[in-house]
Amino acid sequence: MQTLTVELADRSYPILIGAGLLDQGEYWRRYIPGRQVLVVSNDTIAPLYLQRTLAALDGLQTAHVILPDGEQYKTLEVLNRIFDALLDARFDRGCTVLALGGGVIGDMSGFAAACYQRGVHFLQVPTTLLAQVDSSVGGKTGVNHAAGKNMIGAFYQPRAVIADTDTLNTLPDRELAAGLAEVIKYGLIRDLPFLDWIEENLPALQARDPAALTHAIYRSCLNKAEIVGRDERESGERALLNLGHTFGHAIETGTGYGQWLHGEAVAAGTVMALDLSRRRNWLEPQDVERVVKLFQRAGLPVTAPRELATDDFLRLMAIDKKAKDGRINLVLLKELGHAVICDDTPTELLRATLDAFCC
Numbered sequence: 309m310q311t312l313t314v315e316l317a318d319r320s321y322p323i324l325i326g327a328g329l330l331d332q333g334e335y336w337r338r339y340i341p342g343r344q345v346l347v348v349s350n351d352t353i354a355p356l357y358l359q360r361t362l363a364a365l366d367g368l369q370t371a372h373v374i375l376p377d378g379e380q381y382k383t384l385e386v387l388n389r390i391f392d393a394l395l396d397a398r399f400d401r402g403c404t405v406l407a408l409g410g411g412v413i414g415d416m417s418g419f420a421a422a423c424y425q426r427g428v429h430f431l432q433v434p435t436t437l438l439a440q441v442d443s444s445v446g447g448k449t450g451v452n453h454a455a456g457k458n459m460i461g462a463f464y465q466p467r468a469v470i471a472d473t474d475t476l477n478t479l480p481d482r483e484l485a486a487g488l489a490e491v492i493k494y495g496l497i498r499d500l501p502f503l504d505w506i507e508e509n510l511p512a513l514q515a516r517d518p519a520a521l522t523h524a525i526y527r528s529c530l531n532k533a534e535i536v537g538r539d540e541r542e543s544g545e546r547a548l549l550n551l552g553h554t555f556g557h558a559i560e561t562g563t564g565y566g567q568w569l570h571g572e573a574v575a576a577g578t579v580m581a582l583d584l585s586r587r588r589n590w591l592e593p594q595d596v597e598r599v600v601k602l603f604q605r606a607g608l609p610v611t612a613p614r615e616l617a618t619d620d621f622l623r624l625m626a627i628d629k630k631a632k633d634g635r636i637n638l639v640l641l642k643e644l645g646h647a648v649i650c651d652d653t654p655t656e657l658l659r660a661t662l663d664a665f666c667c
């Protein structure tokens with residue numbers, strides 16, 4: 309087992325990464341302070357992992373709620389089912405909400421934990437690659453709004469992250485690829501040696517080699533934990549984790565939640581951000597080509613959806629949470645491995661990128 313810490317003073321917490329952790333409650337039950345635990349999962353993950361999770365919690369007072377599976381259900385309406393379950397079980401302020409699933413379950417469970425009786429304990433048990441490398445760490449929780457991704461939410465940190473790498477064995481290939489988009493992100497924004505490593509070890513990752521996956525998860529979480537420890541609420545550096553997301557969130561919202569996976573939208577959005585960085589004369593064409601090739605090898609999209617035009621992107625991107633006083637803030641690359649946040653992108657360059665990617 310590998311362990312990392314997200315350093316946030318009295319709210320610091322560990323990330324445990326290892327094979328078989330789900331069944332090894334002895335390693336993580338100590339992060340559940342009280343006796344009441346609500347396990348939140350969905351109708352795909354529950355048949356695979358709910359009973360084992362409940363068995364690991366044997367002796368505690370447990371309840372569970374099974375949500376419908378899909379990004380289109382990451383809504384305020386569906387969130388209510390978690391509150392219903394907490395109230396049905398008569399759980400009090402000392403209870404713990406345990407998220408068993410991918411980023412959708414993690415984001416919703418965390419937001420429910422932040423809101424129920426104004427805040428109860430929260431534990432992340434991520435079961436997708438994307439959730440193990442990104443969404444379970446850092447405390448961004450929330451739901452989507454029809455007008456924009458993750459528009460309603462809270463920063464609310466878990467007490468621990470328990471990443472059982474064995475759960476990735478049941479993950480569909482398309483979902484594994486989506487997780488790789490966020491892994492590649494860390495290399496691009498601040499860890500060039502990691503990018504080199506991913507390029508070399510992509511076949512091992514795709515074959516789900518346990519050592520390769522564990523390394524990718526550890527290194528990704530290390531990068532994210534360092535950033536979150538310095539800028540928990542995204543007043544500066546944390547925005548770098550949004551590389552490709554202003555374009556990507558526009559794709560997810562514009563095509564209808566669930567059509568494009570989050571990681572797929574991030575991959576295409578990252579290529580767009582890199583194209584714009586090239587237009588600003590920061591990247592060379594061969595840098596962009598290198599990343600396009602990597603995404604393609606990973607099975608990820610590198611072009612925008614046909615149904616979105618330049619003006620659709622501009623309208624959808626304007627609602628991005630990084631926008632300030634009507635100005636879009638974009639994460640661009642000065643060079644591979646070095647991201648910056650820019651509020652001074654000339655509109656004609658942004659339009660040129662969008663025109664090049666839109667039909």
Ligand SMILES: NC(=O)c1ccc[n+]([C@@H]2O[C@H](COP(=O)([O-])OP(=O)(O)OC[C@H]3O[C@@H](n4cnc5c(N)ncnc54)[C@H](O)[C@@H]3O)[C@@H](O)[C@H]2O)c1
Binds near residue numbers: 445
């Ligand atoms: N909070 C953050 O910092 C953060 C970071 C990145 C992404 N996100 C959010 O995370 C979400 C995407 O997360 P995701 O990619 O995990 O998607 P997801 O939660 O929809 O899970 C992907 C699919 O895999 C299934 N699944 C999960 N674990 C499985 C397993 N072990 N075996 C078989 N099937 C399994 C799920 O049921 C689902 O169908 C988006 O809503 C995104 O906005 C949040």
Ligand SMILES: O=C(O)C(=O)C[C@@H](O)[C@H](O)[C@H](O)COP(=O)(O)O
Binds near residue numbers: 446457490550
């Ligand atoms: O943790 C962060 O900070 C991130 O930006 C990670 C992203 O991968 C993630 O998709 C996040 O949910 C996007 O945040 P948002 O604030 O743009 O909704």
Ligand SMILES: [Zn+2]
Binds near residue numbers: 490570
């Ligand atoms: Zn993301």
